[in-house]
Amino acid sequence: MLELIKNTKIDFMGKRKSAFIFSGILLIIGIIAIIQIATGRANLGIDFAGGTSIQIKFEKPVILHDVRKALEDSGLKDLDLQDLPTVNKILIRVKKTEQNLGQTSDAVTEILSQKFPGNKYVVDSTTEVGPKVGGRLRADAAKAIAVAVVGILVYVAFRFQFNFGVGATIATFHDVLAVLGVFYVMGHEINLILVTALLTIAGYSLTDTVVVFDRIRENMKRMHKEPLESIMNASINEVLSRTIITSLTVLLTSVALFFFGGEVIHDFSLAMIMGVVVGTYSSIFIASPTVLILRKKKAVAKR
Amino acid sequence: MKKGILWRFILITGTVLLAAIFFLPNTPLFKDMPEWWKKDMPDKGITLGLDLQGGIHLVFEVEGDKAVEITTERIAQSLRDIISKKKLNAEIASKGLLITSSSSSMEVRKAIEDSYPVLTPVETGTTITYKISDKEANRIKDSAADQALETIRNRIDQFGVAEPTIHRQGTNEIVVQLPGIKDPKRAIEIIGKTAQLEFKMVDDAAPVAAEIPAQIAPGEEEVILKQFAGKIPADDEILFEKSVNRETGIVRKRPILVKKQTELTGDMLKEARVNLDKGVPYVSMAFNNVGAKRFEEVTTANVKKRLAIVLDGVVYSAPVIKNPISGGNAMIEGNFSMQEAKDLSIVLKAGALPAPLKMLQNVTVGPSLGTDSIEAGKRAGIIGTLLVVVFMIVYYKLSGVIADCALVLNIILLLGAMASLNATLTMPGIAGIILAIGMAVDSNVLMFERIRDELRAGKTPRVAVDSGYNKAFWTIFDSHVTTLITAAVLFQFGTGPIKGFAVTLSLGVAINLFTALVGTKTIFDLILSRRDVRKLSI
Numbered sequence: 068m069l070e071l072i073k074n075t076k077i078d079f080m081g082k083r084k085s086a087f088i089f090s091g092i093l094l095i096i097g098i099i100a101i102i103q104i105a106t107g108r109a110n111l112g113i114d115f116a117g118g119t120s121i122q123i124k125f126e127k128p129v130i131l132h133d134v135r136k137a138l139e140d141s142g143l144k145d146l147d148l149q150d151l152p153t154v155n156k157i158l159i160r161v162k163k164t165e166q167n168l169g170q171t172s173d174a175v176t177e178i179l180s181q182k183f184p185g186n187k188y189v190v191d192s193t194t195e196v197g198p199k200v201g202g203r204l205r206a207d208a209a210k211a212i213a214v215a216v217v218g219i220l221v222y223v224a225f226r227f228q229f230n231f232g233v234g235a236t237i238a239t240f241h242d243v244l245a246v247l248g249v250f251y252v253m254g255h256e257i258n259l260i261l262v263t264a265l266l267t268i269a270g271y272s273l274t275d276t277v278v279v280f281d282r283i284r285e286n287m288k289r290m291h292k293e294p295l296e297s298i299m300n301a302s303i304n305e306v307l308s309r310t311i312i313t314s315l316t317v318l319l320t321s322v323a324l325f326f327f328g329g330e331v332i333h334d335f336s337l338a339m340i341m342g343v344v345v346g347t348y349s350s351i352f353i354a355s356p357t358v359l360i361l362r363k364k365k366a367v368a369k370r
Numbered sequence: 371m372k373k374g375i376l377w378r379f380i381l382i383t384g385t386v387l388l389a390a391i392f393f394l395p396n397t398p399l400f401k402d403m404p405e406w407w408k409k410d411m412p413d414k415g416i417t418l419g420l421d422l423q424g425g426i427h428l429v430f431e432v433e434g435d436k437a438v439e440i441t442t443e444r445i446a447q448s449l450r451d452i453i454s455k456k457k458l459n460a461e462i463a464s465k466g467l468l469i470t471s472s473s474s475s476m477e478v479r480k481a482i483e484d485s486y487p488v489l490t491p492v493e494t495g496t497t498i499t500y501k502i503s504d505k506e507a508n509r510i511k512d513s514a515a516d517q518a519l520e521t522i523r524n525r526i527d528q529f530g531v532a533e534p535t536i537h538r539q540g541t542n543e544i545v546v547q548l549p550g551i552k553d554p555k556r557a558i559e560i561i562g563k564t565a566q567l568e569f570k571m572v573d574d575a576a577p578v579a580a581e582i583p584a585q586i587a588p589g590e591e592e593v594i595l596k597q598f599a600g601k602i603p604a605d606d607e608i609l610f611e612k613s614v615n616r617e618t619g620i621v622r623k624r625p626i627l628v629k630k631q632t633e634l635t636g637d638m639l640k641e642a643r644v645n646l647d648k649g650v651p652y653v654s655m656a657f658n659n660v661g662a663k664r665f666e667e668v669t670t671a672n673v674k675k676r677l678a679i680v681l682d683g684v685v686y687s688a689p690v691i692k693n694p695i696s697g698g699n700a701m702i703e704g705n706f707s708m709q710e711a712k713d714l715s716i717v718l719k720a721g722a723l724p725a726p727l728k729m730l731q732n733v734t735v736g737p738s739l740g741t742d743s744i745e746a747g748k749r750a751g752i753i754g755t756l757l758v759v760v761f762m763i764v765y766y767k768l769s770g771v772i773a774d775c776a777l778v779l780n781i782i783l784l785l786g787a788m789a790s791l792n793a794t795l796t797m798p799g800i801a802g803i804i805l806a807i808g809m810a811v812d813s814n815v816l817m818f819e820r821i822r823d824e825l826r827a828g829k830t831p832r833v834a835v836d837s838g839y840n841k842a843f844w845t846i847f848d849s850h851v852t853t854l855i856t857a858a859v860l861f862q863f864g865t866g867p868i869k870g871f872a873v874t875l876s877l878g879v880a881i882n883l884f885t886a887l888v889g890t891k892t893i894f895d896l897i898l899s900r901r902d903v904r905k906l907s908i
Contacts, residue, residue, distance in 0.1 A: 069765050122739065168729040169558065191739040193554075195732040200429060204865070211863035218855040226848055263798060263860060263868050267805070267875065270856030274812065274849035281845045309819040312765070313812040316758050320808030323754030324801055329746030331421070331797045339805065 072308040079303050079351055080296045080359060086352035090241055093345075097244025100251035109251055112258025113194060115208070117201035118145075118162040119171040122191040123179065125155040129186060134159075137182040143174065151330060156191065168195045208262045215266050216240070219273060227280055230361045235276045238346075238354035242272040245345045246338050255334055264338035271317065272346030275310050276354045282306045283355065295362055299355045307351075314347040375899065378892040385884075386779065389786020396789060415789045418549075419796035421867050422744055424737035425549035426557065430727040432518045432542045434511030435467070437725035438502055441510055442467055445486055445502075447631060450605075452485055453478070463604065467501050474498035514724040515542050522546060522561055524720035529560055543730065554734045556713065564682045564726045565717040567636030569668070569700075570628040572676035572688050573606050578627070582608070585622045594625050605630050609678065611685035614705050626685050628678045633668045634661060635722075642718035644711045645701075651711035652703045655718065662698025670694035681714075747800035754804050755781075758811055766818055768907030773814035776889040780810045783881045788874065796870030806878025809853070813886035816849075817842045818908055831906040832898045839891055846886065853879050 103109040113120050131150045134157055138146055147160040161171050172193050179188060196204075219239060224232035243265050250261060282302040290298050303310075321343060325336035394400050395415030400408070420427050446464035449471075453460050458481060460473035471478055474494055482489065482500065489500040502510070519538055526534050526548070535547040551557055573579060578601050586594060591610055598608060611624040638661025645654045657665055669677070669691045678688040679702055686704040706714065759777065762770035784803065788795065821838035829837070857876035864872055897903065 069767075071765075124738070168732055189736060189738065190734075191736045193732065193734040195729070197728075197730040199431070200731045207863045211859050214863075215856045215859040218859065219852055222851060222855060259865070259868060260798065263864070263871055266856045266860055267853075267871075270853035271809070273852040274809075277848045277852070278816065278845055281848070305823075306819075309815055312815050312819075316761065316811045316815065317805065317808035319757040319761065320754035320804050323757060324750045324804055326750075327746060327753055328750035328801065328804075329743050329797075331743055331746075332801045335798065335801055 070308060071311065075304045075307055076300075077304060077307075078300060080300050080356060082352065083356035083359070086356065090245075090349070090353055093245040093248060094241060096248030096252060098248075100248045100257075101244075103251065104257055110254055110256050112256040112261075113160060113162065113196050113201070114259045115201055115205045115257065116162055117196050117198040118160060119168075119175075119196075120158065120160045120192075120194045121172055121175055122193075123157050123159065123176075123188050124191050125157070125183075126187045127185075128152065128155050129157065129183065131157065134179070134183075138175065138178055141174070141178045143171075143178070156330075168197055171195070204259060208259065211266065212243075212262065212269075215269055219269065223273070223277075227284070230358045230365075231280050231284075233361060234354045234358040235273060235280065237357050238276050238349040239269050239272055241349050241353055242342055242346045243269050245349075246341045249341060250334075250338065255337075258334075260332070260335045261338055264335045264342065267339065268342030268346060272342060272349065275314060275347050275350035278306055278310055278313070279303055279350050279355060283358075296359060299359060303351055303355060310347060310350060314343050318343050375892060375895050378888055378895075382779070382889060382892065385786075386782055389783050389789075392786045392789035393782075396785075412790065414792045416785070416793055416795050418740070418744075419794045419799065419867060419870055420547060420549055420733070421735050421797050422740040422795065423550050424735050424740045425547065425551050426554045426735075427731070427733040428546045428548075428558065428561065428729065429539070429731040430518075430544045430546070430562070431730050432511075432515045432544060432723075433725045433728055434514050434542050435725075437514035438467055438507045438510050440725070442469060442502060445469065445489070449482060449485065452481055456481055461604075467507075468492070468499050469501070470497055470499045472497050511542060515544065517724040518727065519544055521721050521723050525560055525716060526557075528716045528720055529557065531557070544727070550737065556709070558729070558732065560713050560716060562727050562729060563713075563717050564723045565636065565714075565720075566682050566722045567639070567718060568632045568680045569634040569665075570609075570630075570632055570678045570680055571668075571672055572678050573603070573627045573629050574676060576603050576606060576627060578602050582625050582627060585613075585624055588612075588621050588623050591623060591625075602627060609680060609683065609685045611678075611688065612704075624685075626678060626688055628680070628685075633677075634664055636718055637661075637721070638664065639718060642715040644708070644715050647703075650703075651706050651708050652701050653706070653711055653715050653718065654699065654701045657698035657700070659698075662696070665698050665700065666694060666696045743797045743800075747797065747804075751800065751804050751807070755807055758808060762811055762814070766814075766908055769814075769818055769821075772890055772893045773811055773818070775893060776814060776885045777807065777810055779889050780878070780882055780885045781807065783885065784874070784878050787877050787881060791873075793873050793877075794870055795874070796867040798867045799870030799874045802871040802874035803878060806875055806882065809879060810882045810885070812849070813842075813846045813882055814890055816846055817886070817890070821906070821908060825906065825908070831903045834906070835891075835894050835898060839887075843887070846883070850879050850883055 100109060104111065131148055135146060135148050138159070143161060145162045147162065149158040150156065159175055161175070172195060176190060216236070216239070220232060220236045223235045227235070246265060246268060250257065279302060282305055283299055286298045286302045290301070318340065321336050321339040324332060325340060328336055392412050393415060394403070395413050443464050446462050446469045449462045449469070453462060458478050460471045460478045463470050469489065471482060474497060479498065488503050488506040490503045491498055492501050493499040515538060519536065522544060523536050526536065526546070531548045531551060533549060535545070537545055539545050546561060548557055578598065582598065583594070595608060602608065606627055607630050608625050609628055611626055613622050613624055614620070638657050639655050640658040641656040642653055644651050673691050673694060676688045676690050678685045679700070680686070681702070686702050702714070755777070759774045762773045764770070766773060784806065817838055820842040821834050824834035824838050825831070854876055857872045857879065861869055861872035861876070
């Protein structure tokens, strides 16, 4: 039997203070990110903010700075450029256009044809989103997150005791907020694909939590004389290897997507990688300790 | 042999066969199948999304208010006729969505309200102002959206696109998806052009006509309109003709004073085609019977006057009517390129949009990006699967091999299920498949760890496998359901590519329940039933 982790006796519950401090910081960053997104100050993708995004593939290498200068000299504003030098690709984003849809992308291609006459290009993709659609997509994304969270909460509350439901939900929220916060701090784009990743993380991060809770529930019957804290510690230690291995397999595929999946889902895979790591951490260090604290509060109240 | 193993084997083989039949159209093998197979068996398979095969996804808004405005204007015109026929004393003016009569006497009101019961008064005094009732306005908007949908369908039919998707969304939006299109910009122009063709008389007789400059520079239109506002007759308007100097290429605009009244519209066309005059393309049109008769009447009554041919508010030409024209033929000239002339003939033949369209969203993907994405997706999928497969064998030995068999079964069934639903595969969808591969072995990991627990507790392999499965069942079930909940939400709220993700992920997770609980277990049962197994490779 090959085992990564054997008979550990780590005092996870005892480390809950440091874990809460660490997660508290993550949560605060996540909440700041949400406020910034809500007030429109975050780096929103054009699917949410409206605007134009054009991906152009040149025949020969181009210097990003030259493209930026060419476009800015011709009067285009609010540009956001990014290049993929290995494939001579440039991604141009123009946010919040006042013009009618179509004009910005036409202007960009016209300028590039004029300023880089010796370097042919093809337009790989153009995405233009008007403000009306942007607003609708934002509302839809917010609705989707709310419905998913409520759905998960109801299911977990139905399957486990109420306290466990609360613990699982807090851990899930924690994971989603942490990934969102990190994306915000890194200045990555907040777009529909990221929301998709966040929802997937919400669904998946529960897998590990459910595994741990299942074992705690089982051990509570078996070891009912022991205090809850030691039951939890024992349970987490018992299932530690499978918690880590299940995450590891998903991590393997996420990493494959990140390195080989192409630029379209680059950020998606990055979010998944973070989500799987943070989800594993939270199922050990956040979910159970939260239940423990809720139980203790109740016990004190009863006395 | 343990009871039911045979049945489970038949079940698994059956589903694999079914999956293969459904997925066959996506393989090159389908070409070589016999005729009866191609005819009677599933032939659609998985289709590629726009992001993978290239194409455009457009969302338009039909500007319903404009349709109501056009109707309002038409009603005002007909009211003028009615008022003058009844010899009543009232001026009818229309502005935007409102019609105002300069008199609110009982006779005038009766004449107006009897002719058009859909008008409701909004302001009454010495004058009276009407607007079209909300109910009727909504009906007009709704039918404008319907008509726009029909017109766009006609235009795309004539433009020639394989498998377009065109449908209404909400009250006033139209979604157009054109997969694999080569020239997206041209398609957008053809779809979005209102193509409201009107014939109007030029009012050279008005005294003010002589004061209007013959030519202006482009961009000065507003100045002219402002300058002459109020000076021109109430039933006249100024439109502009674009003229390009063939040699110098300089563009000028020619203001032309025309009657607001439309003599004829493009509705009465039966044919439009491109012709050449000394190598210069123009569009020739033929009216239907009603149109031809009306055209003859108009040209007979207005010999020596000029007739402006107006398309979407722009004058294309304003020739002098030399003789009455019978037979119903007309033409539009305008310095067209061959393609412009051809596109114009397409939109004229397909008919005008009842109201202008506003583009809300445009996603255009070139074919090369799609090919790149598929390649990247395949590579990531193969590498991801290999990593997982190798890891499982290293960590769980022979049991890992069993889990890998279940994983392959999972992939086959997933592709088969997608093909049976004719699902659309998108790039996020490919990511969903790859993630599902990673999640698929989770169930096996949970079971194997349980079996290890049982073995450690000193149970025999067979008992360990059975109780390991039973104990792991609910854990697996719970963890799958939560993923399914979020996938369902994504399906409900997501747009195209993200829906694709939700479909592959949820199918993958659901099928995983089957492969893990039935597939892996059956193999274990088979091994353990053969002989007295003392040791389990796990």
